[in-house]
Amino acid sequence: MASTPASPASAPPVSADEESGADKIRVVVRVRPLSQAEQQADASALCLKRLSPQSLKYGTDEENADSGMTFTFDQVFWSESQQQVCDKVGVSVVRNAWKGLNSSVFAYGQTGSGKTHTMTGQLDDLQGEGLIPRISRSLFSTDAAADEAITSFKVVATYYEIYNERVIDLLGETDAASPRAALRVREHPTRGPFVEGAVMREVGGWADLAQLLRRGNRARTVASTKMNAASSRSHAILQLSFVQTRIYGADDGGGEFGGGMRAVDRESKITLVDLAGSERADKTGVTGDRLVESGNINKSLLALGSVINALAESVTSTSTSSVFVPYRNSALTWLLRESLGGNARSVMVATLSPSALQREETGSTLRYAERAKRIKTHATVNEDPNVAIIRQLRAEIEALKAALREHMEKSSGSGSSSGLAGSRCAREVTGML
Numbered sequence: 104m105a106s107t108p109a110s111p112a113s114a115p116p117v118s119a120d121e122e123s124g125a126d127k128i129r130v131v132v133r134v135r136p137l138s139q140a141e142q143q144a145d146a147s148a149l150c151l152k153r154l155s156p157q158s159l160k161y162g163t164d165e166e167n168a169d170s171g172m173t174f175t176f177d178q179v180f181w182s183e184s185q186q187q188v189c190d191k192v193g194v195s196v197v198r199n200a201w202k203g204l205n206s207s208v209f210a211y212g213q214t215g216s217g218k219t220h221t222m223t224g225q226l227d228d229l230q231g232e233g234l235i236p237r238i239s240r241s242l243f244s245t246d247a248a249a250d251e252a253i254t255s256f257k258v259v260a261t262y263y264e265i266y267n268e269r270v271i272d273l274l275g276e277t278d279a280a281s282p283r284a285a286l287r288v289r290e291h292p293t294r295g296p297f298v299e300g301a302v303m304r305e306v307g308g309w310a311d312l313a314q315l316l317r318r319g320n321r322a323r324t325v326a327s328t329k330m331n332a333a334s335s336r337s338h339a340i341l342q343l344s345f346v347q348t349r350i351y352g353a354d355d356g357g358g359e360f361g362g363g364m365r366a367v368d369r370e371s372k373i374t375l376v377d378l379a380g381s382e383r384a385d386k387t388g389v390t391g392d393r394l395v396e397s398g399n400i401n402k403s404l405l406a407l408g409s410v411i412n413a414l415a416e417s418v419t420s421t422s423t424s425s426v427f428v429p430y431r432n433s434a435l436t437w438l439l440r441e442s443l444g445g446n447a448r449s450v451m452v453a454t455l456s457p458s459a460l461q462r463e464e465t466g467s468t469l470r471y472a473e474r475a476k477r478i479k480t481h482a483t484v485n486e487d488p489n490v491a492i493i494r495q496l497r498a499e500i501e502a503l504k505a506a507l508r509e510h511m512e513k514s515s516g517s518g519s520s521s522g523l524a525g526s527r528c529a530r531e532v533t534g535m536l
């Protein structure tokens with residue numbers, strides 16, 4: 104069932120033709136407060152210092168955070184609230200969705216650095232809500248009525264995890280007796296990689312989606328390690344397919360479609376990713392199954408790193424032969440192909456601990472994020488191409504009409520007979536248009 108636009112939040116943008124084009128991945132970093140364990144170990148020893156809202160210093164010296172390297176990003180969050188992070192990261196995702204552009208946000212960082220806090224946060228506490236709840240609420244409460252071309256929209260959710268390189272549906276029915284079956288990743292000729300057989304649920308509002316997320320999160324593989332009492336052992340990918348039906352044309356038989364109205368779907372995908380954290384087994388103290396998970400987490404993050412390196416290299420490469428991007432080396436990179444280097448506008452949130460105890464891991468996340476800054480994507484409005492052409496022609500007609508009107512006004516102002524003839528002619532032409 105399609106949702107009718109709900110109470111207003113902000114008006115959706117109307118024109119989207121000019122929105123397609125090349126974009127760099129936006130990279131922001133979020134530094135969490137020291138954990139209790141880090142404070143107990145040594146409250147004063149930090150490896151990071153914020154220099155400005157866009158830059159920070161990573162101290163290579165054990166004692167001195169003022170020495171070391173400066174990193175610059177689109178945004179450095181230090182003590183900002185969930186709301187402030189959403190204002191800078193989530194609002195553009197909703198705006199892009201209305202424009203028919205795909206968007207992705209993915210959180211990357213070592214275990215315990217704040218990825219789940221940033222992406223999901225607390226589902227039962229308004230202030231503590233992370234990006235997923237805030238983006239979803241905003242999507243449903245945008246004042247679509249402000250754009251009279253939009254008649255309805257619907258949201259369809261899929262939610263799955265990649266655990267030990269297997270893709271598991273988090274919305275599928277679970278049966279305690281049998282393990283959850285792994286799904287296959289397939290390639291759609293126009294839409295790109297997708298998870299075959301994943302449950303797709305249409306949601307009518309945030310309450311519906313929250314219920315699905317709670318269920319999915321209960322099914323997600325989480326375990327306690329020395330580094331994080333509730334450590335995500337899998338990569339979780341929530342995908343919201345947002346379809347707006349727009350009406351073009353006029354009901355008086357005129358309009359840009361040469362008679363009658365036409366309903367057109369504009370679809371955008373919002374991909375929200377909470378990656379599992381990179382970790383060192385000696386620090387997390389994991390053994391047995393957890394150690395196998397740890398190996399797989401690190402392997403897929405390594406594959407992600409290789410993709411990021413290749414994409415960054417392809418931007419700066421002067422060679423005529425194109426750089427090979429190893430998307431297919433892991434399920435994670437294959438599924439994130441569009442978000443990483445394809446049809447999407449993407450934001451990477453690199454989460455960091457400021458503690459000197461995590462110096463090495465924090466440095467490695469910063470280097471990862473630094474490379475990601477170079478990646479380019481190409482977002483295009485996902486709409487029937489004929490509609491785009493018609494809209495372009497319509498804009499040209501509007502420009503011609505305006506030029507004729509201006510000419511008519513000038514001619515009638517001058518009072519000349521040729522001007523009157525000209526304005527009569529212009530009126531006729533305008534009528535024809």
Ligand SMILES: Nc1ncnc2c1ncn2[C@@H]1O[C@H](COP(=O)(O)OP(=O)(O)OP(=O)(O)O)[C@@H](O)[C@H]1O
Binds near residue numbers: 134212220334380
């Ligand atoms: N910005 C923050 N402000 C306050 N607390 C935070 C912040 N970021 C993280 N935390 C707290 O730190 C702990 C670890 O965070 P979280 O579980 O989000 O880490 P993670 O990166 O998802 O870890 P893992 O990879 O092991 O799943 C949690 O108790 C969380 O509430």
